[in-house]
Amino acid sequence: MMTLPKSLYISHGGGPLPLLGDLRHDEMVAYLQRIAETMPRPEAIVVFSAHWEEQVPTITAARNPPLIYDYYGFPPGSYQIQYPCPGEPALAGEIFRLFANEEIDARLDEIRGFDHGVFVPLKIMYPDADMPCVQVSLVNTLNPSRHIKIGSALRDLHKQNVLVMGSGFSFHNLKTFFAPDTVEPDQLNEKFENWLQTVCVDRGYSEEQRSELLVLWEEAPGARYCHPREEHLLPLHVCYGVAKTPCTERYGLTIMNKKSSMYAW
Secondary structure, eight states: OOSOOSEEEEEOOSTTGGGTTOGGGHHHHHHHHHHHHHSOOOSEEEEEEEEEEESSOEEEOOSSOOBOOOOOSOOGGGGSOOOOOOOOHHHHHHHHHHHHHTTOOOEEESSOOBOHHHHHHHHHHOTTOOSOEEEEEEETTOOHHHHHHHHHHTGGGGGGTEEEEEEEOSOOOHHHHTSOOOHHHHHHHHHHHHHHHHHHHOTTSOHHHHHHHHHTGGGSTTHHHHOSSGGGTHHHHHHHHHHOSOOSEEEEEEETTEEEEEEEO
16 A cells, blocks of 8 residues: 555454454454555544444544543453544644535534544554544434545545544444354355445446445345444445545455454545
């Protein structure tokens, strides 16, 4: 990857486990490190995390956002992780303006910090914590068309060398991570991943067709098995909306014994 992507959708794994040496996340950690090493360094990153939902897109505007340890039942060290990357109030204001240009109601938030969907992958990719970051919430209606539109409003950030990153998980059925393996669930996992790859990669689709398929994602094989609730998939819709093209890179990997993927546009 020699040019900076317009957007990047990542699967961020289970809570803080990628930072705790969990072997089931080794491949994910290696991919994130490789992506950061091979793409040009952005001026800043705008992250849509699966772990923040509001009535309207809400934008962190603090200069030094705190961390939010929004996970439970992990070792004490999980709640002492530090990642003091700076916020970027000017960029937050620019995002607010871009939303207004597209008649998207939005809100600036000068108090909220970064949740683990932000600081876990960024600590892996940019461990020096010197990459300015702004987080934007999902919209709690979880409407896929709306999230594509939200991404489209930010298409010009690429001209400012800003990367839009969707931080979710292409497979997110928590019960199955701890259930005994069976043939059928594995098949559904694979079928959905194959569908997602085809939709994001295949240049035979028009962008109208690709958008429609992503909006109707629930009709894909294994869709609701892989996503009983879609908050971990919708950051991908935002990333697609930024580019409105087939993806330029797909990364297939295994996380916590489940097939998953990442996409760059």
